[in-house]
Amino acid sequence: MNIDEADQSELIGYLLASVVEESNLQSFTDKLVSLCDDRIVVALRRIDVLTKCEDVAGFSGIDADSIDSFVNYYASRNAYQEPLTRIPLNAPQFALAHVDRRAIAKSEIYNDWKRPLGLGIGGLAINVARSGRYVLSASIEMSDALEEAAGRGFEALLGRLAPHLATLADLNGKAWAKGVSAALDTSATGALLVSHVGRVIHMNEAAERLLWITGLNVDAKGKLCGATPEADGTVQAVLGDVLAGRSAARTVRVKDLGYLGDIHLTASRLPEGARRPAIWSLAPQDEPAAVIYLAPDHERARTVVPRVRAVYGLSEDEAFMAFFLYCGTRLEDITKITGQHPYEAQLLIDRVMKKMDAARYADVVRRVGRVAASV
Structure with missing residues (x-):
């Protein structure tokens, strides 16, 4: 694959434009595929290392049904996923350097998904950003013959594009942070942003301090909970009413035995326009649905x-x-x-x-x- 300066500028242009319109990432992967005379598959994926689920920011070179089957089924059974999410950042890697070839040859994803699409047992990937939970990975899949003949060229290409992909991830994260979460971060009142299923996806410093010294906490599933059955029942009832649309906002007093006194909890539903963060970022992927404000009696x-x-x-x-x-x-x-x-x-x-x-x-x-x- 030979990419001249004009092609590279166009690719970088798609990346930058995706900060405003995320669909430009699909244009980026489409453009990469179009520049190769042989068949390749290009994907930009956000991998959740806890759930094994993968969100697709751009996926080109195969039909929509094959993409759907990967996202909805094979991604969670991807034998390549765990070893490849551990590779160093910004270093293109061939899959076969990190996986057992014999095990992959027997795997479901290779036999039922890759091989029928004419793709080889290997592939090439680069990780450009990582958090405790997510990895942003760009990959190129191709036939075994093409990998042997042109693999080093694709490796160099991913290396050149990696800094721009990393910059985009950072820009997307900052763009989201300057949105609905920014208002919370400037507030002296404890505030938590929650998804439509009640999972906490962001909290400000004031809320972090309160959770440290009060009976409220965020459990392993990311839900705000009370320390006692009574307190927890109050929290869940209020948040349930607001998230279900039965109330636009509700305020209750949650009994707390800490020295700050009881907690006045207000749950307020966000307008539908509060947007979901970009997939190609390390920001939480849940759509923000409501804000919880926490004010102890002493406040x-x-x-x-x-x-x-x-x-x-x-x-x-x-x-x-x-x-x-x-x-x-x-x-x-x-x-x-x-x-x-x-x-x-x-x-x-x-x-x-x-x-x-x-x-x-x-x-x-x-x-x-x-x-x-x-x-």
């Missing part, structure tokens, strides 16, 4: 405390102490937050109860609760 203090001060004539320290009592914060945790000695904290509590005409802590909780409900 709500910013709005509730000024009102408590105004209603009951408390000092700022006294109003914060009343709010701590409302949140159910233990005395030892209050002293950690405020830096006070336990004796000083108790004296402050006594002043609060006197000014609020409260005989018991429960009276303080009830009075602050009425104020909190109005803001």
Whole structure:
């Protein structure tokens, strides 16, 4: 395959244009196939090393039915996949240098998919980007005879294109990050972006901090969960209502035993226009469907405390102490937050109860609760 400067410029142009319109990646693979006099198959794939599934960004040189059978069946049974996802980045590799030829000769993908298409037992691939879960791989499949005669030329070609493919992956990731996730990243409130099945696909730093110190967590399946059956039931019910379209948004109070107090969780459905990230990127592939906002009771203090001060004539320290009592914060945790000695904290509590005409802590909780409900 001989590619002149004009052909290479056209190929790179397709890659850059795909940042705006992803279908240009198919034009890229079509162009590569058209430049070869012999039959080759060119694919740009995103491989999920956990599920073994593969998403296709561009696939040319075979018919649509063969592509569908690969994506929907053979990709998850691909005997080449595991060894080839481990090859170094930006280094074109021949498949037979990493797999057992005898095992491949007996494999389903070779006998039922590659061989009927006239493709050889080998092939050539290059990995251009990798995360903990995904690998972006470009590959060229050909007959055994063509690989023997022209394999080194294809190897050099993939080597020249690799930097441009890596740049595209980076651009696509940044383009997505500047979209819906960027708004979350600038928020001081904990926020998580979830897919239509409730899987967390992005969270900001504030949310990461809250998950570290509260009873909420993201489980092995990527779902937001509560630490207790009651808390988890609340989270799943609210998120289920919003994702199913029964509510545009819902806010609930999730009981939490940590020193930050209970968590106020708001789930809000995103507009349908929130777009899915490009396949040729290391961004999560789930379409964003909703945002979950997390605000512990102590964050709500910013709005509730000024009102408590105004209603009951408390000092700022006294109003914060009343709010701590409302949140159910233990005395030892209050002293950690405020830096006070336990004796000083108790004296402050006594002043609060006197000014609020409260005989018991429960009276303080009830009075602050009425104020909190109005803001």
